Amino acid sequence: MKSDFKRIIEKWIPQNTKVLDLGCGDGDLLEHLKDSKNVNGFGIEIDISKANECLRRNIPVMQCDIDEGIKEFNDLDFDITIMANSIQCLKNPNLALQNILNISNKCIVTLPNFAHWSCRLDLFFGKMPVTKNLPVPWYETKNIHLCTIKDFEELCNNLDLYVIEKLYLNNNFKESTLTKLLPNLFAAEGVYLIERK
Amino acid sequence: MIVETKKILIDSKLKCASGDALESFELMTDFYGELNERKDNAVLVCHAFSGSHHAAGKRDGNIGWWDEFIGPDKTIDTNRFFVISVNNLGSCFGSSGPLSKDKNGERFNNNFPQLEVIDWVESQKMLADKLGIKKWHLVIGGSLGGMQSLQWAVSYPKMVKKVGILAAAAKTSSQNIALNEVEREVIRKDNDFNDGKYLEFNKSPVKGLKAARMLGHITYLSAKNMDLRFGRKLQNTDSKIAEDVDFEIENYLQYKGGKFAESFDANSYILLTKVMDKFDIAHGYDDSLEAALENITAEVLVVSFTSDWMFPTSNGKEICLASIKVNKKCSYIELEGEHGHDSFLYPNEDYQIAIKNFIESK
Structure with a gap:
């Protein structure tokens, strides 16, 4: 994970909290948070080689599908859940979001914005977008529920979720005048801190 | 080393x-x-x-x-x-x-x-x-x-x-305990078991122990693994270890069970399955x-x-x-x-x- 990105997430994570990272990959974010914020981190990862990398880093990990895993996590108690770049891979993102906020008080979601101008351009020329943060072609991608910034914020509203903070980032993980002005066109990535209303 | x-x-x-x-x-x-x-x-x-x-x-x-x-x-x-x-x-x-x-x-x-x-x-x-x-x-x-x-x-x-x-x-689950009890029963019902005092009569309930292990062995394998390995293949006549064996899987279990019964003690088998049940x-x-x-x-x-x-x-x-x-x-x-x-x-x-x-x- 890019270090700029890690720093953004880090800011929203309080010290000494119990953190669940859904789709934690090789555990580098949790390792970073363990070092910088002394969090008690726990990851979920479906890919065995990535899960094994978590074990090497001594990051506790449960190797399972998020869609499946979340159902069994009902009575667990985390302070904060991170879902970095994985909500679009879930079978039921809406149900998952609600479940997550049963497990933890707050949730950080990051997602690629499918309405970014580069995606719009690809579609204008009749092609499925292949961009910097959506680099995999349509037939191989794990992204089955891509959405736009507008879509996601609408969903939060419909589910009665409150967006405490949000950031619109360009391809270099920076906020710019353009991403602030017209996020759904210029932001490549949306980053949200959410809780129940 | x-x-x-x-x-x-x-x-x-x-x-x-x-x-x-x-x-x-x-x-x-x-x-x-x-x-x-x-x-x-x-x-x-x-x-x-x-x-x-x-x-x-x-x-x-x-x-x-x-x-x-x-x-x-x-x-x-x-x-x-x-x-x-x-x-x-x-x-x-x-x-x-x-x-x-x-x-x-x-x-x-x-x-x-x-x-x-x-x-x-x-x-x-x-x-x-x-x-x-x-x-x-x-x-x-x-x-x-x-x-x-x-x-x-x-x-x-x-x-x-x-x-x-x-x-x-x-x-252990109820199913685990149930299967273990069948294995124990098969041993106890061997005529040579003598209420567990078989060694005093220079005997050993090898038939019961063999059958118990055959059942146990099935629980250690998966259906898919058995199908891949044995399928419905018939056993060669010249390598049959028991007369009425038809399929390879039967021969395999006969062989494994028999070999196990030669080296394991029946009282230990009963005791150890009970250790498992109690866990x-x-x-x-x-x-x-x-x-x-x-x-x-x-x-x-x-x-x-x-x-x-x-x-x-x-x-x-x-x-x-x-x-x-x-x-x-x-x-x-x-x-x-x-x-x-x-x-x-x-x-x-x-x-x-x-x-x-x-x-x-x-």
């Missing part, structure tokens, strides 16, 4: 959970590698139901049950770790059990104290004390050995740094798994196999979820495993990397 096998006498009383006691006992033990000066590189490997202390290396034509996992540069690297493997009490490979004699010089036969997994842990704690080992770097095992590892982490939290629980469960880590904690796990300070790795129907993946997940709930450092790895329940015995790259990374992480 330095390999040693020793029969170690523990000359103190073992009070069993049942209320019975052993005045003293012997543990047949294998040692692989060397204990370092700080005595902090010891690994306890716990064998499954019918296993033995012989975990690695070739001896008398037999290869240790975890040979591919223990040795120089292997999953548990004996250049770094000092591995101890103990034949469990009540078994029949050299440790005290039904075949040994009591203080009056009489063979125990079916009168050996009925043990529980916690008694094995106590016996091994006494062994560790004798060897001057204050803390295990790792206690690991599969199946009944995994239950034993879990018991170690719960009973002596300060003595276990890491614990590996492979193809195991926090308790429930939450017993004594108001049946709360979380309350039992609350004691643990070790880092935990649970591995389950989707092809295992004896201790299905839900059993492994249950341990991991309960651990997380009580803020333990627990990881869970789920692999398909080609060999059903027995998958924990077989080498597999992802499986071995998981164990190795877990053991060697700081």
Whole structure:
């Protein structure tokens, strides 16, 4: 994970909290948070080689599908859940979001914005977008529920979720005048801190 | 790799959970590698139901049950770790059990104290004390050995740094107990069983033991694995080991069961299946798994196999979820495993990397 990105997430994570990272990959974010914020981190990862990398880093990990895993996590108690770049891979993102906020008080979601101008351009020329943060072609991608910034914020509203903070980032993980002005066109990535209303 | 096998006498009383006691006992033990000066590189490997202390290396034509996992540069690297493997009490490979004699010089036969997994842990704690080992770097095992590892982490939290629980469960299920009871019944109904006193009549219920093992063996495999390996293939007439055998799978079970019955003791079989039946880590904690796990300070790795129907993946997940709930450092790895329940015995790259990374992480 890019270090700029890690720093953004880090800011929203309080010290000494119990953190669940859904789709934690090789555990580098949790390792970073363990070092910088002394969090008690726990990851979920479906890919065995990535899960094994978590074990090497001594990051506790449960190797399972998020869609499946979340159902069994009902009575667990985390302070904060991170879902970095994985909500679009879930079978039921809406149900998952609600479940997550049963497990933890707050949730950080990051997602690629499918309405970014580069995606719009690809579609204008009749092609499925292949961009910097959506680099995999349509037939191989794990992204089955891509959405736009507008879509996601609408969903939060419909589910009665409150967006405490949000950031619109360009391809270099920076906020710019353009991403602030017209996020759904210029932001490549949306980053949200959410809780129940 | 330095390999040693020793029969170690523990000359103190073992009070069993049942209320019975052993005045003293012997543990047949294998040692692989060397204990370092700080005595902090010891690994306890716990064998499954019918296993033995012989975990690695070739001896008398037999290869240790975890040979591919223990040795120089292997999953548990004996250049770094000092591995101890103990034949469990009540078994029949050299440790005290039904075949040994009591203080009056009489063979125990079916009168050996009925043990529980916690008694094995106590016996091994006494062994560790004798060897001057204050803390295990790792206690690991599969199946009944995994239950034993879990018991170690719960009973002596300060003595276990890491614990590996492979193809195991926090308790045996009703189905596990039921299958074990059929196996025991088959042994008891052998005419040569003589209420467990068969050795006094120079007999052994080998037919019953063989049939029990044949049933047991089926529970260790997966349906898919059996289909792939044997399918509906017919057995060659010239290699049939029993007359009315038609299919390869029948011949295989006949062969495996027969071989097992030659080397295992029927009273041990009954005793050890009962040890398994009695296991429930939450017993004594108001049946709360979380309350039992609350004691643990070790880092935990649970591995389950989707092809295992004896201790299905839900059993492994249950341990991991309960651990997380009580803020333990627990990881869970789920692999398909080609060999059903027995998958924990077989080498597999992802499986071995998981164990190795877990053991060697700081």
